[in-house]
Amino acid sequence: MSIAITTQFICFTVLSLVVIIGALGVVLLESIVYSAFLLGGVFMSVAGLYLLLNASFVAAAQVLVYVGAVNVLIIFAIMLVNKKEDLKPINDIKSRRVISTSICLTLLSLLIRVDLTNVWSLSSPQNAIGEESTIRIGEHLFSDYLLPFEVASVLLLMAMIGAIVLARRDVMSKDISTGLPVDQELIEKSSEPLLTNKN
Amino acid sequence: MNLESIPLQAFLVVSSALFCIGIWGLLNSRNAVRVLMSIELMLNAVNINLMAFSSYIDNNLIQGQVFTIFVITVAAAEAAVGLAILLSLYRNRVTVDMESFNLLKW
Numbered sequence: 001m002s003i004a005i006t007t008q009f010i011c012f013t014v015l016s017l018v019v020i021i022g023a024l025g026v027v028l029l030e031s032i033v034y035s036a037f038l039l040g041g042v043f044m045s046v047a048g049l050y051l052l053l054n055a056s057f058v059a060a061a062q063v064l065v066y067v068g069a070v071n072v073l074i075i076f077a078i079m080l081v082n083k084k085e086d087l088k089p090i091n092d093i094k095s096r097r098v099i100s101t102s103i104c105l106t107l108l109s110l111l112i113r114v115d116l117t118n119v120w121s122l123s124s125p126q127n128a129i130g131e132e133s134t135i136r137i138g139e140h141l142f143s144d145y146l147l148p149f150e151v152a153s154v155l156l157l158m159a160m161i162g163a164i165v166l167a168r169r170d171v172m173s174k175d176i177s178t179g180l181p182v183d184q185e186l187i188e189k190s191s192e193p194l195l196t197n198k199n
Numbered sequence: 200m201n202l203e204s205i206p207l208q209a210f211l212v213v214s215s216a217l218f219c220i221g222i223w224g225l226l227n228s229r230n231a232v233r234v235l236m237s238i239e240l241m242l243n244a245v246n247i248n249l250m251a252f253s254s255y256i257d258n259n260l261i262q263g264q265v266f267t268i269f270v271i272t273v274a275a276a277e278a279a280v281g282l283a284i285l286l287s288l289y290r291n292r293v294t295v296d297m298e299s300f301n302l303l304k305w
Contacts, residue, residue, distance in 0.1 A: 140262065
């Protein structure tokens with residue numbers, strides 16, 4: 001894959017601008033639904049950056065897993081828990097904002113300094129294997145990364161079972177602590193909250 | 200200046216900025232769903248780093264790409280479990296405000 005260098009630069013600039021501005025929108029926007037859809041845009045642009053790095057397989061995996069699964073899951077979670085509520089004001093919110101912003105800016109300047117001043121030992125020519133990368137990834141997964149590959153399957157199974165166990169309603173007919181019959185209704189018709197804040 | 204290709208540093212700067220935005224969101228969000236989104240942003244920043252290094256420094260044995268695949272796997276598992284925890288928190292406390300989850304605070 002060889003695109004003209006000017007095209008590469010234009011693509012890179014547009015994609016990285018979308019990534020940065022979209023990420024700022026994700027953390028700064030008031031509405032959580034807008035944030036979720038912007039997050040999908042950020043994931044798509046990151047997939048575009050992977051395509052610029054000649055990694056078509058990882059770009060496809062990024063689109064499938066992040067946009068297709070994680071983002072949809074987040075949107076579903078927002079639909080389940082999106083209740084308008086007035087957040088309690090925090091009295092020292094100003095100082096908190098100042099401290100966290102300064103920490104983030106310091107970290108950013110440190111990282112950028114390291115990025116720009118370090119001398120990276122680049123190999124040449126770049127992107128030598130190009131479209132063969134999918135084949136190479138498959139070879140890695142079934143030779144020297146076989147154990148992590150198998151462990152990842154166990155991890156996914158554990159995450160699936162854990163998510164089901166955590167998110168389901170109680171299966172027992174009586175509540176253990178109170179002895180009352182357990183409410184099997186949907187979330188929206190919720191019962192008395194168990195651990196409401198006393199203060 | 201005649202450049203052969205996009206410099207490695209450009210990718211690194213983008214991923215640093217994305218990572219710091221993720222940390223800022225993680226520290227400042229009050230909605231628990233937004234905290235999960237910030238974690239996903241940070242994982243994506245790390246992935247960009249791994250992919251850039253694997254393309255520019257290790258372009259014969261692209262081990263960075265294999266690592267990215269594993270990170271994507273772990274991120275998917277983390278999102279599923281995190282949202283399940285969020286649902287069960289919401290069922291018990293009827294809020295997603297991070298400030299109200301303070302049972303372990305001393």
